[in-house]
Amino acid sequence: MTEAIMRTTRNLLGSIVIGMMLIGAPAAMASSAEGLAPANNSLSDIGSLQNGAKLYFNYCSGCHSLNLMRFSRIAEDLKLTEDQVMQNFNFSGVNFGERVPAKMNPADGKQWFGAAPPDLSLMARAKGVDYIYNYLKSFYLDPSRPLGWNNTVFPNASMPNPLWELQGLQTASFAPAHGDQPAHFEKFELHQAGSMSSEEFNKVARDITNFLEYTAEPAALKRTSVGIWVLLFLTLFTLLAYFLKQEYWKDVH
Structure with missing residues (x-):
């Protein structure tokens, strides 16, 4: 169970990193x-x-x-x-x-x-x-x-x-x-x-x-604004998943 949660957390963090790269991609390509x-x-x-x-x-x-x-x-x-x-x-x-x-x-x-x-x-x-x-x-x-x-x-x-x-x-x-x-x-x-x-x-x-x-x-305008909210959601969800894992396993030794 712990391993699965940690794997999910790593995947979410990876998604955040990839998302940030994609948002910055148009500027880099330009x-x-x-x-x-x-x-x-x-x-x-x-x-x-x-x-x-x-x-x-x-x-x-x-x-x-x-x-x-x-x-x-x-x-x-x-x-x-x-x-x-x-x-x-x-x-x-x-x-x-x-x-x-x-x-x-x-x-x-x-x-x-x-x-x-x-x-x-x-x-x-x-x-x-x-x-x-x-x-x-x-x-x-x-x-x-x-x-x-x-x-x-x-x-x-x-x-x-x-x-x-x-x-x-x-x-x-x-x-x-x-x-x-x-x-x-x-x-x-x-x-x-x-x-x-x-x-x-x-x-x-x-x-x-x-x-x-x-x-x-032109879509870059909306993609950038939507992408910021997606990254904020993923960050918040990652934190919630981490604290949920901490609370769930705090009594397990």
């Missing part, structure tokens, strides 16, 4: 290549998600779609009303229950940029949150490129910097090639200040990244 600054975003920060959504729809949705998301789902998950979403996010005129399109015609995007801007629904799962966060911060002026912009995270990217008015205009310094070592990026230099400080713009990049992590797996 981390990206080494050498990138951590995004440090949090899906539990509803204010960050709301601000990220506002920034996304004002600066990104003109070119990029979110074909796996619906406006109604965004409103429900981000605790926004239908009027708030339709007035502030929906610039394409589609219905509340429809998927999020790009305002730009894909054919125009291909003609102007050389390729149609990709859908960003799963970008956080494909590239990682650190990649997105650093990418948004790493545009620099490059007169050799067709649109005058380049990016150190994604060299020769065909898109301009949509956030340049906030971040400002920066140039990049590269160390020259030496022997077998190719030229490599060293640092950014601010050429013209934007409307935000560096710290404020970091928050902008973090909030957009947070929103895109949400769109990549």
Whole structure:
């Protein structure tokens, strides 16, 4: 009997450990290549998600779609009303229950940029949150490129910097090639200040990244909140089972 209770207790403890690993798994899976600054975003920060959504729809949705998301789902998950979403996010005129399109015609995007801007629904799962966060911060002026912009995270990217008015205009310094070592990026230099400080713009990049992590797996919001209660229940049940065992066997010598 004692052995069975102890085995049950061990199994419950094991379940708790596994549950904690599963809750942390999306964040671990979303981390990206080494050498990138951590995004440090949090899906539990509803204010960050709301601000990220506002920034996304004002600066990104003109070119990029979110074909796996619906406006109604965004409103429900981000605790926004239908009027708030339709007035502030929906610039394409589609219905509340429809998927999020790009305002730009894909054919125009291909003609102007050389390729149609990709859908960003799963970008956080494909590239990682650190990649997105650093990418948004790493545009620099490059007169050799067709649109005058380049990016150190994604060299020769065909898109301009949509956030340049906030971040400002920066140039990049590269160390020259030496022997077998190719030229490599060293640092950014601010050429013209934007409307935000560096710290404020970091928050902008973090909030957009947070929103895109949400769109990549909307169920993560509810799974995380439910998972916490499950772990609390398992912890409480384990303690009760332990004290029950202690009480049941206290007179057995």
